[in-house]
Amino acid sequence: MDEQAPPPPDLDPTRASPARVYDYLLGGKEHLEADRRAAHAMRNVVPEVGEIAKDNRSFLRRGVSYLVREAGIRQILDIGSGLPGEGNVNELAQAIDSDVRVAYVDNDPVVLAHARALLATDDQTGVVTGDLRRPATIFEAVAGQRLLDLDEPFAVLLSGVVHHLSDDDAPDRVVATVREHLSPGSHLLLSHFLDDDEPRAAALERAFLHGGLGSGRFRTWADLRGYFDGLELVEPGLVYANDWRPDALTATESPVRTLYAAGVGRKA
Numbered sequence: 001m002d003e004q005a006p007p008p009p010d011l012d013p014t015r016a017s018p019a020r021v022y023d024y025l026l027g028g029k030e031h032l033e034a035d036r037r038a039a040h041a042m043r044n045v046v047p048e049v050g051e052i053a054k055d056n057r058s059f060l061r062r063g064v065s066y067l068v069r070e071a072g073i074r075q076i077l078d079i080g081s082g083l084p085g086e087g088n089v090n091e092l093a094q095a096i097d098s099d100v101r102v103a104y105v106d107n108d109p110v111v112l113a114h115a116r117a118l119l120a121t122d123d124q125t126g127v128v129t130g131d132l133r134r135p136a137t138i139f140e141a142v143a144g145q146r147l148l149d150l151d152e153p154f155a156v157l158l159s160g161v162v163h164h165l166s167d168d169d170a171p172d173r174v175v176a177t178v179r180e181h182l183s184p185g186s187h188l189l190l191s192h193f194l195d196d197d198e199p200r201a202a203a204l205e206r207a208f209l210h211g212g213l214g215s216g217r218f219r220t221w222a223d224l225r226g227y228f229d230g231l232e233l234v235e236p237g238l239v240y241a242n243d244w245r246p247d248a249l250t251a252t253e254s255p256v257r258t259l260y261a262a263g264v265g266r267k268a
């Protein structure tokens with residue numbers, strides 16, 4: 001892996017960013033013309049692409065609820081946390097148990113500024129600048145911040161972020177490094193674009209990569225299973241995101257359910 005710090009996303013307003021395109025697809029307000037253009041290139045090939053973003057948020061809500069309510073997690077490291085919006089991780093987790101501490105990590109200066117202003121408003125919630133392509137550096141910075149005790153069980157959230165790493169970024173090595181940093185009893189939640197061998201996945205990947213955003217890989221079940229190597233998969237395992245412990249709010253009939261997968265693993 002490159003020892004040099006990779007550059008953060010461009011502040012150039014003529015270039016789309018993953019956080020703002022996602023915000024646009026979710027119906028938020030933090031987006032620019034370049035983001036909307038990139039999103040429209042995606043909609044041209046899969047008109048319901050916005051449902052993937054919504055399905056991901058729904059999985060994240062259920063996953064955080066499981067981690068805090070059932071797995072007893074009280075510390076969360078959310079890497080690639082995104083722009084604050086509805087149902088932020090610290091709000092979801094602290095509504096279940098007010099003792100939960102959350103460290104948010106992102107590499108996008110716009111995300112970091114919003115997170116510092118809107119989320120890190122109490123001493124249970126912090127924000128760290130970090131790039132997933134340099135995972136060891138993230139753990140060093142989080143340990144230095146002293147909000148989370150990384151010797152105790154914690155959960156790492158990699159929700160909708162690993163697919164923004166290119167193959168050259170060696171995502172399997174990146175996620176392996178994340179797993180190495182998990183203490184016993186810790187959990188990894190991961191969700192990702194899925195290439196389940198259907199033409200829409202390939203077409204949408206082309207739109208992500210070449211339609212203005214420049215990132216968004218659709219990977220196979222085998223690729224995604226590798227991210228959980230050595231962890232015990234929590235039931236029901238690695239599945240279409242909407243099949244992961246669906247509740248009354250889950251869009252079980254989503255037209256894009258086969259384009260997105262998710263799972264939660266536990267380190268013994």
Ligand SMILES: C[S@@+](CC[C@H](N)C(=O)[O-])C[C@H]1O[C@@H](n2cnc3c(N)ncnc32)[C@H](O)[C@@H]1O
Nearest residue numbers: 019022080081082106107108131132159160161
């Ligand atoms: C699609 S959003 C997901 C937001 C949130 N995790 C969720 O699931 O709703 C992806 C986020 O990952 C961040 N991101 C992309 N590449 C990253 C990297 N190499 N390191 C850290 N964050 C990254 C983007 O800035 C963006 O905020």
